[in-house]
Amino acid sequence: MTRTILLFGDSNTHGTMPMPDLGAGARFDRDERWAGRLAKLMPDWEVIAEGHPGRTTVHDDPVEGAHRNGLTVLPALLESHKPLDVVLVMLGTNDLKQRFSVNACDIALSLERLVRVILGSDCGPGRRAPGVLLVAPPPIEEVGCLAGMFAGGAAKSRQLAAEVAAAARRAGVPFLDAGQVVRVSPIDGIHYDAEANPALAEAFAAAIRAHFPG
Template sequence: MSDAERVVLCFGDSNTHGTMPLPSLTERGRHGFSSRWTGHFRRALGPAVHVIDEGHPGRTTVHPDPVEGEHRNGLSVLLALLESHRPLDLVVMMLGTNDCKARFAVTADDIARSIDRLCGVIAAAQCGPGGATPKLLLVAPPPLTETGCLAGMFEGGAAKAAALAPRIEAVAQARGAGFVDAGAHITVSPIDGVHFDAAAHATLGTVLARAAAELLD
């Protein structure tokens, strides 16, 4: 691999997957490749950067989901993904929203500690160029709102989500990682209070590309 080539893994949940705001729980809409934040991110970084989309709807940080399945646990798949796609120059991680579901009964501090645990996996994986540690960009998801078809699922979650950004920023500082507070740039859709509309994807992709470019340079 030449010095001009960079590989970025985007590890996240349904908003990295590109799930559209849900009018009902039976919907399965997904933004197109070019419309997702990862698509805007890819275009902004240019052809010398290979971007890998790894977003899974319902993905948590470290929790097997007792309702939607154990496979939603981000910790259980992260190492395999790192090894599969290495060498990686940068990992962009945006998780924490699904941990706010009532079924997990965790605090904002717990979520930040769980994100730190995932950072530890990345640091120990030797998945960067030459077995080094890749750069890391932590993204605090925008605060959710308890509305629409997801309101019951996320009951009590809005307060946790609103408290996440400074805690994730503290993890980033301790780990020497980059940090972006997505909530400073976009808001969730009023349709379901969790997912992003097309305009939010465009804005976030551009913002994260600027942050990623600084880390890659």
């Protein structure tokens, strides 16, 4: 039986390429994105990529729009794609924008809130809750055209993996540190270069098979 995983993320799940200039926003081809590669590595799963550039954990963005609030859209996505066996959550990078004024602990608590929404839903098989794989995004760098937007975020981002790991333990869900797998591009310090895509896909496939053997 085919199982289903929802990839709930931001521009790095969307497949946005590193940006040499603000507003560039080019996207890797479907088969090159890590989500597309993951689907090929896991042919017995339906892989649904739900990456929205600019998506935050729980914040309405006063500049880019309230619709980028992950907490607001999550229940609808869970219901529209159910039954879901697993939800992979990789968010938090956009929370590092200076405009939100939150620290690594707050970002992890926000991720934990998202996890608890998923675990409290009936959107899994048999009206149970889906499983969750919580992922800490890699640390960012303040370089290029996005440096001003993320001012102060690099130092916070280096504390994020430990905080998100603690949130995963509190919620009782498996955790993966993407910073142990990939690094951000030196072009804009936020997005991933092409070589990150196969590495992420392989790491996620291994984690999903290990934690959700079926």
